[in-house]
Amino acid sequence: MRKLIALIRGALLMLLCGLPLTASAQEVVMAFGEKIPPFCFPESDSGIELEVIGESLAFKGHKLIPRYYPLARVPLEFKMAHVDAAMTDLGAGAQGGYFGNPAVLYDNVFVTLTQRALKISKPADLDGLVVVAFPGALKRYPEWLTAVDQAGHYFEQNNQELQVAGLNKGRFDVVLSDKNIFHYFELQLTRNSLFKAKAVDMQAFTEVDPNDYRPVFRSEKIRDDFNAGLAQLKASGRYQAIYDSYLK
Incomplete structure (x- = not known):
């Protein structure tokens, strides 16, 4: 149900912004950790991180296809080109990809x-x-x-x-x-x-650096589309609403 709601919201966001689906819209297969509540729930394809990334990609018509792995394998799956993007590089570097802006913050x-x-x-x-x-x-x-x-x-x-x-x-x-x-x-x-x-x-006990945890994309254009969608999500108040739906 959460997945369906997120997709509907993404579609509505595109309509409100006058951004119809185009030929450049793509499915983006992305590696996520197996289970990191409340950021990621594989059994329902939901969670703060999935919704933020999914709706940010939907801003330009892209569709998020999540794939789940033990956290340590996430950057490896990206390096081996098994996925189009990864939720984090875990310090391994972009490895031929392009860093997006931080989708969520771990403190x-x-x-x-x-x-x-x-x-x-x-x-x-x-x-x-x-x-x-x-x-x-x-x-x-x-x-x-x-x-x-x-x-x-x-x-x-x-x-x-x-x-x-x-x-x-x-x-x-x-x-x-x-x-x-x-x-x-x-x-x-x-x-x-x-x-x-x-x-x-x-x-x-340590300073939080948002750049320590950033998604990485194989396509520079999709990275740019994601960044644009994330900025819109924050400006519209939807970003905070996603957090609040899990934490209030």
Whole structure:
């Protein structure tokens, strides 16, 4: 249903802007990670990232065809020319393609219970604390997490809903998570169970660079069309509406 709604919205956007489908409109096969709620839900071809990218491409008549892979394979599928675009290069470089403007922003933070009054401003502040993070976080932030891992206090958990529930119950001290992902699962737990969310502090530990996470396209023209659609999505308020539909 979400996929159908997104397609209808994309078509309406083109009509409102006087942009009929043309011969240059293409299907764009794009590699996405297997499951990154609320950004990507493969079972329904929905999520914040899919809707933003799909509607941005639809602005010039293109149709998004998502393909799902383990996250580490996403840039490889692009490099091997199995897809026309990829949600991210994971630092591998454009590899013969063209970077688009950032479609979404990931803002990783340390999440702690407010009642604990923990302050984390340097790696040593994690000494003695049990930290849980998403898979691959240790490789991404070794300066923060190596000592915790060596002390046996570091764990990676693919199911990020369990991270939220575990922190709330005091099973560990710190969650390393994207702000929106943590908030999404907090909302889901509140809606679907007797879960009562405790107040949390979200502590920044690194500067967010939007260019760290950008889609990459094999076609320069489609990249340009995507950028134009993304700009329109933001100017119209639709971009924020997509975020709000999953997080409010």
